Amino acid sequence: MRGRVLVVVDERVEGEALSAVSVVEEVYGLPLRVERSDLADHIAASTNRRRGQVDALQLLKRTESMVPERGFLLILVLSDIFVDGFNFCFGLAYRRSAVVSTFRLRHPDPRMFVERVRKEIAHELGHLLGLRHCPRRECVMYFSNSIEDTDEKGVAPCDRCRTLILG
Secondary structure: OEEEEEEEEOOOEEEEHHHHHHHHHHHHHEEEEEEEEEOOHHHHHHOOOOOOOOEHHHHHOHHHHHHHOOEEEEEEEEOOOOOOOOOOEEEEEEEEEEEOOOOOOOOOOOOHHHHHHHHHHHHHHHHHOOOOOOOOOOOOOOOOOOHHHHHHOOOOHHHHHHHHHHO
């Protein structure tokens, strides 16, 4: 299923990160709609107090009602997120929605910061479109175990992954 992507941006996310959402149209050719929203209640209810981080899966489950009928939901948050089994994650895709956190993507150079956000958005959207992790380091679907992995990979799927999406 391909359709519109609703990008919901938490009010606390800096404006420079907003420019990164254009990657949805540029890389995948999907139309998008961007909305700023106060996600504080969802974030608070999904926060693991012991860890001081937001449980990404819980956040996506709490916001399932926001998923467009014919499309995908992408949530952009400032909060540090994690998924069970990992100390943190940059993003997570689940069913027809995904979350990307800007928390660990910071860089003194604003252009580098925006590029990191673009890569993580493109990565999670790739999962929503059915892609799995790719062994090619240049592919956006390469698993980022560290911020250095994110910096090294490209912003688009490799030819093999692109073929899998296009069929």
